[in-house]
Amino acid sequence: MNSITSQSVPHKAPAKKGNFWLRKGNKIAPYFFISPFFIIFGVFGLFPLLFSLYLSFHYWEPAAGLAAMEWVGLENYIFAFQDDWFQKSIYNTGVIALKSGIPQHALAIPLAFFIHTSFTRWRNTVIGVYFIPYITSTVAISLVFTTLFSRDFGMVNQVLTSLGNFTIADMKVLSWIFPVENIDWTRPEYTKDMISFVVFWRYVGWNTVLYLSALQTIPRDLYEAAIIDGANRYQQFRYVTLPMLKPMAFFAVTLTIIGNLQLFEEPFIITGGTGGIDQAGKTAAMHMYITAFVESDFGTASAISWILFMIIAGLTWLNHKVLGGSNH
Amino acid sequence: MKISIKKDQLVAYVIVALGGVIMLAPFYFMFVFSSHSNSGILSIPPPILFGDFLVENFNTLIDFLPYFWHNISLSLFVAVVVTILNLLFCSLAGYAFAMFDFKGKNFLFVGIMATMLLPPFLGMIPTAMIMSQIGWMNDPKALIIPAACGAMGIFMMRQFIASAIPKELVEAARMDGCKEFKIYYRIIVPLITPAFGTLGLITFIGTWNNFMGPLVVMNDMKMFTVPLALRALQGTGQVPWGAVAVGAAIAVLPLIFLFMMASRRLIDGLTAGAVKG
Numbered sequence: 001m002n003s004i005t006s007q008s009v010p011h012k013a014p015a016k017k018g019n020f021w022l023r024k025g026n027k028i029a030p031y032f033f034i035s036p037f038f039i040i041f042g043v044f045g046l047f048p049l050l051f052s053l054y055l056s057f058h059y060w061e062p063a064a065g066l067a068a069m070e071w072v073g074l075e076n077y078i079f080a081f082q083d084d085w086f087q088k089s090i091y092n093t094g095v096i097a098l099k100s101g102i103p104q105h106a107l108a109i110p111l112a113f114f115i116h117t118s119f120t121r122w123r124n125t126v127i128g129v130y131f132i133p134y135i136t137s138t139v140a141i142s143l144v145f146t147t148l149f150s151r152d153f154g155m156v157n158q159v160l161t162s163l164g165n166f167t168i169a170d171m172k173v174l175s176w177i178f179p180v181e182n183i184d185w186t187r188p189e190y191t192k193d194m195i196s197f198v199v200f201w202r203y204v205g206w207n208t209v210l211y212l213s214a215l216q217t218i219p220r221d222l223y224e225a226a227i228i229d230g231a232n233r234y235q236q237f238r239y240v241t242l243p244m245l246k247p248m249a250f251f252a253v254t255l256t257i258i259g260n261l262q263l264f265e266e267p268f269i270i271t272g273g274t275g276g277i278d279q280a281g282k283t284a285a286m287h288m289y290i291t292a293f294v295e296s297d298f299g300t301a302s303a304i305s306w307i308l309f310m311i312i313a314g315l316t317w318l319n320h321k322v323l324g325g326s327n328h
Numbered sequence: 329m330k331i332s333i334k335k336d337q338l339v340a341y342v343i344v345a346l347g348g349v350i351m352l353a354p355f356y357f358m359f360v361f362s363s364h365s366n367s368g369i370l371s372i373p374p375p376i377l378f379g380d381f382l383v384e385n386f387n388t389l390i391d392f393l394p395y396f397w398h399n400i401s402l403s404l405f406v407a408v409v410v411t412i413l414n415l416l417f418c419s420l421a422g423y424a425f426a427m428f429d430f431k432g433k434n435f436l437f438v439g440i441m442a443t444m445l446l447p448p449f450l451g452m453i454p455t456a457m458i459m460s461q462i463g464w465m466n467d468p469k470a471l472i473i474p475a476a477c478g479a480m481g482i483f484m485m486r487q488f489i490a491s492a493i494p495k496e497l498v499e500a501a502r503m504d505g506c507k508e509f510k511i512y513y514r515i516i517v518p519l520i521t522p523a524f525g526t527l528g529l530i531t532f533i534g535t536w537n538n539f540m541g542p543l544v545v546m547n548d549m550k551m552f553t554v555p556l557a558l559r560a561l562q563g564t565g566q567v568p569w570g571a572v573a574v575g576a577a578i579a580v581l582p583l584i585f586l587f588m589m590a591s592r593r594l595i596d597g598l599t600a601g602a603v604k605g
Contacts, residue, residue: 029508030424030433036417037440037477044474045443048454055454066461111347114340128591129348132355135594136583137537139555140576143562144358147569153370155357205351209599248603255602262447265539272562285449292453293544305450312447 056302076303086304088279089287090311095192096267096283097260100199104207104256109245111204112211113237127212130205138202142269145198149185149270157182188280195267195281199260207252214248215241250323254316261312264289284308358580361573369569385570392561392571395550399557400578406468406553407535410475414531415524417477422485423516427498437486444479448540456544470545471553475535481527484597488523489516526597529590533583554579 056076058069080086111130119126133141148155157179164178172180185194218241226236264285267275275282275290282290288308292301361369364379390396424430425437455474464470493516501511539555546552552560558575561567587594 026428026502026508027430030428030430033420033424033428033512034436034440034482037421037479037482038436040417040474040477041440041443044455044458045446045451048451048458049446051458052450052454055457107347111344114344118337118340124592126344126348127595128587129351131591131595132584132587133351134598135533135537135587136355137555137576137579139537139539139558140358140579141354143558143572143576144354144361147361147369147573148354148357150370153372153374155353155374158373201351201354206598209595210603213599213603251603258447262449264449268539269559269562273559288449289452289543293456298453298457301453305453309447309450 052302052305055299056306058299060299062296062298072299076299077307080300080303080307083300085279085282086284086287089275089282089284092192092267092279092281093261093263093283093285096196096199096263096281097257099192099196100203101253101256101260103200104204105249105253108204108207108252109211109242109249110237112208112215113241115208116212116215117233127205127209130208132205133202134206138265139269141202142198142266145194146270149194151182151184151186154185156185186277188276188278191271191276191281195263195270198266198270199263202266203256203259207256210252210255211245211248214245218244246323250319253323254319257315257319258312261308261315284311355580355584358573358576361570362577364570366566366569369573381570382574385568385574388568389561389571389574392568393549393557393575395552396557396575398550399552399554402468402551403536403553403555406471407532409468409472410535411528411531413472413476414478414481415528418481418527419485419489419517419520419524420512421477421482422487422489423512425482425486426489427493427495427516440479440482452540452544459545464545466546466548466551468551471535471538471541475538475541478531481531484527484600485520485523487600488520492523493519522593525590526593529586529594530597533586533594536579536583 055069057071057073059072059075060066060069115123115126149157151157160178161180161182164175164180165172166174166178183190185191222240222244223236226240231239262285263283267281267283268286268289270276271281275286284304285308288301288304291297291304357374360375360378362385363382364375365381365384368375368379368381393399421440425433459465459467459470497515498511501515502508506514537555538553539559542553542556546556549557549560554575558572558579561572561575
C-alpha cells in the first residue's frame with residue numbers, strides 16, 4: 001500500500017516530489033512491481049490453504065452457515081483414514097500412477113535417444129506429434145477416448161481383437177498377448193488400465209521432450225570416446241547416455257509422481273464423475289472432490305486433501321533420497 | 329538422409345511411426361466421429377472415413393447445450409483476460425527480480441517459487457467456499473483474479489529479462505531521468521516480446537483447458553466454460569457421441585492451430601519453465 005501512495009504523489013507536486021521519486025523510485029518500485037503476486041496469492045492462495053487446514057479440524061454443516069463450525073480435533077483425519085473408499089482411492093491412485101508412469105519413462109528414454117540420434121529433417125515433426133497430446137484439452141480428449149474404448153463399437157477393441165484373432169494356418173498366433181473377444185473396459189478389473197493408457201498417452205511426449213533436452217547437453221566427446229573404445233550403439237546408450245540422464249530422470253520422475261498422485265480430470269471424465277463400477281477408477285483427488293461437493297462433508301474432504309499433500313511430499317522426498325543423489 | 333539404414337534401426341523407425349499414429353489417432357477419430365450420426369459411430373466396424381453428418385451433429389450439440397456459444401465466448405474471454413493480466417503482472421515482477429536489488433529479494437523470490445509446489449487440488453475446497461462467501465459463484469472474476477499472476481510466469485520473465493537486457497541499459501535510462509514505470513514500458517516491454525509470446529501461449533492454453541477451477545465455481549449452465557459444457561453432455565442418458573465429438577473438436581482445434589503455429593516455442597517454453605524451475 002505504501003508504494004501505491006508514493007507513486008501517486010508526483011502528480012500532485014511534480015517539481016519537488018519528482019526528485020524524491022527519482023531518488024527513491026528504484027528503492028520502492030520493485031516492491032510495487034512484485035506486489036500483484038503477493039496480493040493475489042495472499043487472498044486466493046495462502047488464505048484458502050490456511051482456511052482448509054482450519055476446516056480439516058472442524059465439523060461443519062454447510063447449510064448452517066460458517067458460524068456453525070465445531071472443533072473435532074483429528075477426527076476428520078481418523079475418519080478419512082478408516083474410510084474404505086479412501087483406502088481404495090489411494091490404492092487406485094497408486095496403481096494408475098505406476099501403470100501409467102512406468103511405461104511413460106520406460107518408453108520416453110529410448111524414444112528420446114532414438115529421435116536424438118536418428119532424426120534430422122523430421123525431428124521437429126516427430127517431437128510435435130508425440131507432444132501434442134500434452135497441450136490438448138483433457139476433458140475433450142477423455143471424452144473421445146470413452147468412445148474409442150466402448151466395448152462393442154470402440155476402435156480399441158476392434159484393433160485388439162483383430163490382432164488377437166489374427167490367424168496363420170488356423171492358429172491364433174497372437175492370442176496369448178491380444179484378446180480374442182471385446183473387452184468391457186468399464187469393468188472394475190479394466191477401468192484402471194483404460195485410465196492409465198489415457199494418462200500415458202498424454203504425458204509420454206512431455207517426458208520425451210524433457211529427456212531430449214537433457215540429451216542435448218551430453219558432450220559429444222563422451223560418445224566419441226566410447227566409439228573409440230569399441231562401444232556399439234546399445235553400449236553407448238547403456239554406458240554413456242543412461243548415466244548422464246540420471247539428473248533429468250530424477251526430475252522427470254518427480255514431476256510424474258507429483259502429477260500422477262493428483263490425477264483428477266482423466267478418471268473424472270472417463271468414469272463420468274462416479275469413479276466407475278465398484279469405484280475402481282476413483283482416484284484420491286476424486287474422492288476428495290466427491291466427499292466435498294457431492295457428500296457436502298467439507299471437513300473430511302479438507303483432511304483428505306492434506307493427507308494427499310503429505311503423501312505427495314513424502315514420496316517426492318523419498319524419490320529425492322533414492323534417485324536424487326548429489327545432483328539436486 | 330542416411331546412405332544405409334541398418335535393420336534394427338528400420339525396426340525402430342517403424343515403431344516410432346506406429347507410436348505416432350497412436351498419438352494422433354484420437355484426434356483423427358474425433359474429427360471423423362464429428363461427421364457421423366450416433367448410429368454411424370455405434371456400428372461395427374466404427375467409421376474410419378469422414379461422413380456428412382457434421383451440421384446435424386452441431387445442431388444436436390446446440391440442442392443439448394443451448395448456451396454453447398456463450399460458453400465459447402466465456403472461455404475465450406477468461407483465457408484472454410487471464411493471459412493479458414499474466415503478461416503484465418509477471419513481466420513487472422520478473423523485471424523487478426531481474427534488474428533491481430532490494431531487501432528481501434532472494435527470500436521473496438524463493439517464496440514465489442515455492443508456491444509452485446502447492447498442488448492445485450489443495451485449494452479446491454476452500455476456494456469454492458470463499459467464492460461463494462464473496463458472491464463470486466458463476467462470475468468470471470472467480471476464474472480470472474486468482475489466476476492473474478502465476479509463479480511460473482514470473483520465473484520465465486525473470487530468466488528472459490536477465491539474459492536479454494543488459495543492466496546498463498536500465499541504468500542509463502535512469503540517469504537520464506526516466507521514471508521506473510516508464511523504463512518498464514518504454515525499454516523493457518519492447519525487448520521482451522518473444523517472452524510475451526511464449527508465456528501468452530502457455531497461459532492461454534492452460535486457462536482454456538482448465539477444468540478443476542471452473543468445476544467448483546461455475547454451476548449455472550450458461551456460465552460453463554467449454555470443458556464444463558462438454559462434460560455436461562455426459563450426464564444426458566443416451567450420450568450424443570457425434571455432438572460430443574463436434575464439441576471436443578471445437579475445444580481442441582484452437583489448440584492444434586496454436587501448436588502448429590508455434591510448436592517449437594511452446595515446447596521450449598513449457599519445458600524450460602519446468603526444467604530450470
